[in-house]
Amino acid sequence: MNSWYTKSAPILSTKESKSILHNFFVYGNEGLTINPYNGCQHRCGYCYATYEWSPEFYDHIYAKINASELLMEQIQSWKKNEINPVMIASATDAYQVAELKYSITKKCVEVLQSFEIPYFIFTKSVVIERDLELHKRYSDNCFIVWSITTNKENLKRIIEPGTPTSKSVFRIIEKFSTAGINCVINIDPVLPLITDSRKDISSIIDAANDIGVKYISGAILRIRYDIWERIKYILQILNIENSIKNYEKIFKFKDPINSKKNLIAGREYSEMIMKYLRHEVDKRKIKFGFPLLNVKKIPFTKSKKDMITLLDFIK
């Protein structure tokens, strides 16, 4: 396999979407999600959001230009009597660099805040710093999750070449923590043989502890045929001895993977990594997992007139 992305900068385009607020159901967890963009310029090799239907995922980013208007319409016509916290985003990074140009995530957050709907954001970006004040004024009803896989910059350029440096991300997390916004560091995915040494994991936990982060979570890589092809490419660059055989052992499969299902790591490996992670987190008196958010009860308190005013404001 050649590299999974072109070496040039991604192309940015806009598109109109038909809906923006979707249900998700992953491993027993269900909720609502917004994806303001299609594609992601962070270009992580292990990304779960890449499927055949999105062949240009890393190289052509589509901004859903009508997202905030759609979101408002969907919320106004919501049929159930409650609304779950909204995940931003499940299949893209809502604060990738394109957000500086389009501000779609910001507008969607303003809509959620206007209806008092709780949300949580997953990002690897520093672009979110632009919206610190926006999230700060809503800190009782949101939290931010930063996914960090490694503090080794050389390795980061290989496995997630479009992400900012780990040092710069920690600087932003510290600003958010100091501002009273709940921050989570998510060590996810832990990549077997690549980012799974005790030293690597502890270095992330130590850095989190140093800046007062109160929540840490983590999970081990899951592989599927397309992810596995990219992981093999990474293993080849890193020249790790017997890596394919060891992956076959950990994930209990035979190369190549033909199934489109996700394979999870075997019990022995999973327990070893997760026990260590939890032990190190507990030792520093940090909570393992995510903060809780309330479910929003309906009817909403905003009048229709207020909503129109807000729409005008965010355009």
Ligand code: SF4
């Ligand atoms: S930041 Fe998330 S969505 Fe973007 S490429 Fe990386 S894993 Fe995929």
